[in-house]
Amino acid sequence: LSCRTVRTVDEARSFLEGRRADGARVGVVPTMGALHEGHLALVREAKRLSDEVVVTIFVNPTQFGPGEDYERYPRDLAADTQLATSAGATLIFAPTVAEMYPPGEQTRVVVEGFSQGMCGSSRPGHFVGVATVVTKLFHIVGPGKYFFGQKDYQQWRLIERMARDLAFPVQVIGCATVREEDGLAMSSRNAYLEPNDRARAAQIPRALQSVIDAFRDGERDSDVLRTMVEEVLKGDFSIDYVETRHPETWEVVSGVFEPPLLLGVAARLPGARLIDNVVLSSNTSDVVEEPR
Numbered sequence: 001l002s003c004r005t006v007r008t009v010d011e012a013r014s015f016l017e018g019r020r021a022d023g024a025r026v027g028v029v030p031t032m033g034a035l036h037e038g039h040l041a042l043v044r045e046a047k048r049l050s051d052e053v054v055v056t057i058f059v060n061p062t063q064f065g066p067g068e069d070y071e072r073y074p075r076d077l078a079a080d081t082q083l084a085t086s087a088g089a090t091l092i093f094a095p096t097v098a099e100m101y102p103p104g105e106q107t108r109v110v111v112e113g114f115s116q117g118m119c120g121s122s123r124p125g126h127f128v129g130v131a132t133v134v135t136k137l138f139h140i141v142g143p144g145k146y147f148f149g150q151k152d153y154q155q156w157r158l159i160e161r162m163a164r165d166l167a168f169p170v171q172v173i174g175c176a177t178v179r180e181e182d183g184l185a186m187s188s189r190n191a192y193l194e195p196n197d198r199a200r201a202a203q204i205p206r207a208l209q210s211v212i213d214a215f216r217d218g219e220r221d222s223d224v225l226r227t228m229v230e231e232v233l234k235g236d237f238s239i240d241y242v243e244t245r246h247p248e249t250w251e252v253v254s255g256v257f258e259p260p261l262l263l264g265v266a267a268r269l270p271g272a273r274l275i276d277n278v279v280l281s282s283n284t285s286d287v288v289e290e291p292r
């Protein structure tokens, strides 16, 4: 297995221009490193649909707020390169901060609707940082299929909208959330949790599973569903939000709803802030395996 690593915009561009000239289809998985099975599922999907599989690794400072985990975010390029390569990556683009934010830079990208509510409210400025860095990646890495995890549902929708609004020559593909055995959505931040809190974290997918069960039993009041989640989490977690929205129009939903309905949650344990979501529709799948 061989995988090339490039650290500059010029190197990434000239290599990928060459590959495209040879007819290669390019698939891209943008990440901040600390790769886990969720990322690797994206890399494998990219591999299935492309010839050149680019994994970008960049801990993007502009999407972290003051007091968040930018400094302590795990960074291990050698381990990430090995994992990405074993899943099929053929190019790692791992730029420095100065390469992505040249001295004197002063440009930001704002996506209005999808940055409202949920993580947009609890992490002010976060989605400006995400939209800005992803715009740069689109321009540097160029045309192709870009893969994002649906664990970050709001991020995926926002990027999809931005790509359409700004006519980027890219296809944005959302992939299903990959979960641990107990249902916890995989996240690089799970590693911050002490063993006790790691066990408690599984209450999030269990709460979502009870929402799915209630929905299947005919519950169509979104207030009831949100309350179910709040009741489960309020003991051990500090809840940032439990919100229900229409997954495509992004309108807030309260009271009785017609599917599809997005229910998103963000809640904190001592070591980490965790997010998860479920979209309720006729083909919703379970998030926790039986028995529960």
Ligand code: PAF
Pocket (backbone or CB within 6 Å): 030, 031, 032, 058, 060, 063, 130, 133, 134, 152, 155
């Ligand atoms: O989801 C992430 O890892 C990041 O938000 C992304 C999309 C790589 C932008 O920095």
